[in-house]
Amino acid sequence: MDFDREAVLESFIAESQEGLDLMEQSLLAMESSAGGPELVNDIFRVAHTMKGNATALELDDLAGFAHATEDLLDVLREQNTEVGASEISLLLKAVDELRALVIGATDGSPRLTDNQQHLRKQIADEVDRRSQQLRAGQTTNGGRPAAAKASALPGAAGRTLRADIDKLDRMLNLTGEIVIAHGRLRRLIEKVESVNTNLGRDILEVQGETEHLFRNLQEEVMAVRMVPIGTMLRQTLRSVRDLANSHSKLARVEVLGGEVEVDTAVLEHLKDALLHMIRNAIDHGIEIPPVRKSRGKNPCGLIRVSAAHIGSNVVVTLQDDGAGLNRASILHKAKEMGLFLNANPVSDLELFQILFRPGFSTAGSVTDLSGRGVGLDVVRRNIEALHGVVEIASEEGKGTVITIRLPLTLTIIDGFSVLAGDDTFVLPQEYVIECTELTAAHRRPGSSGILNLRGSALPYIRLREVFGQPATSQVRENVIVVKVGEFQAGIAVDRLLGGVQAVIKPLGKLFRGISGIAGSTILGDGRVGLIVDVPGLLQDMMQSSLQAS
Amino acid sequence: MDAVKEAKPHSSANGQHLTFFVAGEEYAVKILKVKEIVEYDTVTTVPNTAPWIRGVTNLRGNVVPVIDLAVKFGLPPSKISKFCCIVITEVSYDGDKLTMGIMADAVNQVVDFSENEVEAPPPFGTRLKIEYLLGMGRMGKKFCLILDIDKVLSTDELLAIADSTSEPQDTTSNPAALGARAAESGV
Numbered sequence: 001m002d003f004d005r006e007a008v009l010e011s012f013i014a015e016s017q018e019g020l021d022l023m024e025q026s027l028l029a030m031e032s033s034a035g036g037p038e039l040v041n042d043i044f045r046v047a048h049t050m051k052g053n054a055t056a057l058e059l060d061d062l063a064g065f066a067h068a069t070e071d072l073l074d075v076l077r078e079q080n081t082e083v084g085a086s087e088i089s090l091l092l093k094a095v096d097e098l099r100a101l102v103i104g105a106t107d108g109s110p111r112l113t114d115n116q117q118h119l120r121k122q123i124a125d126e127v128d129r130r131s132q133q134l135r136a137g138q139t140t141n142g143g144r145p146a147a148a149k150a151s152a153l154p155g156a157a158g159r160t161l162r163a164d165i166d167k168l169d170r171m172l173n174l175t176g177e178i179v180i181a182h183g184r185l186r187r188l189i190e191k192v193e194s195v196n197t198n199l200g201r202d203i204l205e206v207q208g209e210t211e212h213l214f215r216n217l218q219e220e221v222m223a224v225r226m227v228p229i230g231t232m233l234r235q236t237l238r239s240v241r242d243l244a245n246s247h248s249k250l251a252r253v254e255v256l257g258g259e260v261e262v263d264t265a266v267l268e269h270l271k272d273a274l275l276h277m278i279r280n281a282i283d284h285g286i287e288i289p290p291v292r293k294s295r296g297k298n299p300c301g302l303i304r305v306s307a308a309h310i311g312s313n314v315v316v317t318l319q320d321d322g323a324g325l326n327r328a329s330i331l332h333k334a335k336e337m338g339l340f341l342n343a344n345p346v347s348d349l350e351l352f353q354i355l356f357r358p359g360f361s362t363a364g365s366v367t368d369l370s371g372r373g374v375g376l377d378v379v380r381r382n383i384e385a386l387h388g389v390v391e392i393a394s395e396e397g398k399g400t401v402i403t404i405r406l407p408l409t410l411t412i413i414d415g416f417s418v419l420a421g422d423d424t425f426v427l428p429q430e431y432v433i434e435c436t437e438l439t440a441a442h443r444r445p446g447s448s449g450i451l452n453l454r455g456s457a458l459p460y461i462r463l464r465e466v467f468g469q470p471a472t473s474q475v476r477e478n479v480i481v482v483k484v485g486e487f488q489a490g491i492a493v494d495r496l497l498g499g500v501q502a503v504i505k506p507l508g509k510l511f512r513g514i515s516g517i518a519g520s521t522i523l524g525d526g527r528v529g530l531i532v533d534v535p536g537l538l539q540d541m542m543q544s545s546l547q548a549s
Numbered sequence: 550m551d552a553v554k555e556a557k558p559h560s561s562a563n564g565q566h567l568t569f570f571v572a573g574e575e576y577a578v579k580i581l582k583v584k585e586i587v588e589y590d591t592v593t594t595v596p597n598t599a600p601w602i603r604g605v606t607n608l609r610g611n612v613v614p615v616i617d618l619a620v621k622f623g624l625p626p627s628k629i630s631k632f633c634c635i636v637i638t639e640v641s642y643d644g645d646k647l648t649m650g651i652m653a654d655a656v657n658q659v660v661d662f663s664e665n666e667v668e669a670p671p672p673f674g675t676r677l678k679i680e681y682l683l684g685m686g687r688m689g690k691k692f693c694l695i696l697d698i699d700k701v702l703s704t705d706e707l708l709a710i711a712d713s714t715s716e717p718q719d720t721t722s723n724p725a726a727l728g729a730r731a732a733e734s735g736v
Contacts, residue, residue: 177610423593467596505612507595507605509647514597520605520612528593528605528612 005057009105012053016102019046024095025234028241031088032252040083043091044073050098054105061112062101068123069094075130090126092238093119165264168225175218176412176503182211183524222263222412229307229316230258232271236278240303243282250299251286253278256306262314266386266406270316273382273390277318277402278303280376285322285400295397297321313430316404325352325394349486352392356380387413387428387518389485389535405485415502415521417529418480418493421469424529426502426521427491431482431534438477438492448541451479451490460490461541463532466516484535487542491532500524502531515540563664566686568693569636569653571627572619575693577660577686582638582698584648586656589633600626603652608637615650621701622677627652640699651698660693662686667695 023046026039047070054063069091076083097116104110112120189207192200233255244251262270286292286301293299304319331346334354340346356376383390388406407413407430415426438451438460447465450457460479464471472494479490502521505528507514518533566577567586592604592615601620605612615635619627627633635650670682675694683695 173610180610469594469596505610507612508614509645510602510614510649511595511598511605514595516596520593522607522610522612526607527591528607530593530595 009057012057013102013105016050016053017099019050020095020099020102021235022046024092024238027088027091027095028234028237030083031085040073040077044070044077047073050102057105059101059105059110061110062098062105065094065098065101065112065116065120068120068127069098071127072123072130075127075134079130079134087126090119090123094123163224165225168221168264171221172218172225173503175214175221178214179211179218179501180503180522180524182207182214184526186211187524218412225264226261227264227267228258229260229262229267229270229314230255232267233258233274233305236275239275240278240282243279244286244301247282247288249282249286249288249301251282251301251303254302254304256304257308260307260309260314262406266314269382269386270404270406273379273404274305274316274318276379278305281318281320281322281400285320285324287323310405314406316406317401318404319399319401321399324396324399325355325392326396327351327394330355348393349391352394355392356390384535387533387535391485413502413504413531415500415531416480417497417500417523418463418478418491419495419497420463420467420493421472423467423469424497424523424527425463425467425493426500426529426531427480427482427534428518428531429499431484433481433483433488435496436479436481436490438479438490443477449492453481453490458488458490459541460492461537462492464492464494466537482534482538484538487538489538489541491534491537502529504531563662563667565659565661566695567636567659568657568688569634569651570655570657571651571653572622572624573654575657575688575691576618577662577693577695578636578638578651578698579695580659582640584637584639587635587637587650589629589635589652606635606650608648608650611648613637613648613650615652617652618701619652627654630654638698660686660688662695668692670694 023043026042030039047066051063051066051070054060054066072087072091072094076087097119101110101112101116186204186207189200189204192203194200233253237253240251240253281303282301286303287295287297289299292301298321302321305316306319307314307316309315327348331340331351334340334346334351339354340351356379380390383404383406386406388404390405391403392400393403394400407428414429416429416432417424417426419425436453443449446462448459448461450459452458458481462477463469477492477494478496479492480496481488481490500521500523504519505521507517507520511517516533516537517530518536519531520528521531523529565580567580567583568575568577570576587608590606592606594604595602601617603615603617603626606615607613617627619625632655634653634656636653636656637648637650639646640649641647666687667684668687670679670684672679675682677694681697681701683697685692686695
């Protein structure tokens, strides 16, 4: 038994945890939509498989508990009636205990705790009660069709395969390398072409063909990494139910666009941020049922999470119909901190942005009055790590909307490369609106200034100065107009070099916390180019102007 | 490991070493720390870092930081010559291995120090901090400084220096905002 028990156990734990997640989701689905017999079948299958596997691994208590759960499900299936809230609660408790037992299985066979013994007894009692009912009814009802039993057997799974994310990462890295190498190869062939036209043209043609194939391959690899956002959101439904209960509130989560796919690495970061925001919404946003009634709202609060592809971004919004933000108290607090002293009036966008500041959230008075703000800086950091943007809008008494914009993938971006001083920098294309010339009339020395863009004033920064690059004798400068959220600004550079596909390379631990740089990439000529953190740069601009005002 | 090192400061410095020149002085690092030696190629400067972080270079598709020991030891930046190379080392930091390049004016040789060829580092007389040294290796009449590369490249210190130097230098940009962001932005 010991030969590969470790490996078997590991896959048992992974499989069981996945099964339990499925079970939990199905139970919650049943609760909200009074789900049909298929859902009971799904859950039954999980319990059945788990019992079988646990028996094989000699995890007797776990197998016994799974068996009891399976019995209850079997009876429910046989009765073919609607499953009530009390059974669902009982089964959810069973899921929790099974989860604890599965985790415990790593350190040998777990014994049932008193609590678990009690729960098992409860389940067994329920089974007895129901099977008596069933026997009583059977005489009138006749037999149950045998087909349902057959469908309950595990198997018939899709042709899928579990893969290690690290392996996928390496595959994606390699395809990225190929794209870079191909760029260099093309440049070399173009030199040959000028020497020997016929041969050069032939080689170039073949090269173009392979490059096309490699791009297809790269897209395929990226597609493998894409996972639908809904799976993750459904996992949060359970915590919403429990959290709302513990606050004696009623809340339900509605998911729109669950089929929208994002890179698995993006999802991992997004999950934490979303959980945090959903918790916040229940904690502070949604009012208790009597208050909601008095305000003429449905006593059950609604949190709507929706996801959609917009351009090359994924936009996730989280909307609740709770109390909303208390604008006046936030503004008051901001003024206490010395912000917006002269700015009048302050736009909602600017004001609510300070909720994301570290430290702001900990201010007790604001949190109590307005709700929100707890750990929003953590949310922002998570989103920024993904090169995303997060914004808040709110109407007092009506609710709050948080919008997150994320790039589709973390590994390859469309960029715009520019020269500032001696070095090439890449600006992510998603932020770039247009390019314009910095006319002599608006050229001022120094790191920033204001230019006139078709009649409106646009603040700009000079990349060369901000990054401490040596001054050049450029006669003309160009300005790239960028937009982050609703905020527009210009970035003055020495020369525009054009569009590139940049494979993002992390700079590593050593450069953690460097401002204005989001990462690096290998340029077509083999040098390292730095990717500009456009939201970061603009935020610096905004912050310095806030401090100045 | 650490306890042993403390008891006999120079004994862990024996074994095979690679020696190289930085600003006219010969240094040695344990050969096990050296992954490879590459020709000096374009190094891209990364803004807002310590002056002795020369930048990053492309090592077969991986982006590797390159540091200039001369600047670290208080000398003018190394000049590029045709003998110039980058010693790619693997240092440990915070339980992780980091690949890092060291600029060298030239690489000299591989020497095998026996235990009695290594002496404890002198308390003064060298330009560098004593904790950077594992000992002094005798090579005929000369001595070379055996570097404790993990300590020299200690990331904690890199960050500390990056923080303290970036602010006064950045008078042209906006130091307050840069400093404020430096703590939070990440890659």
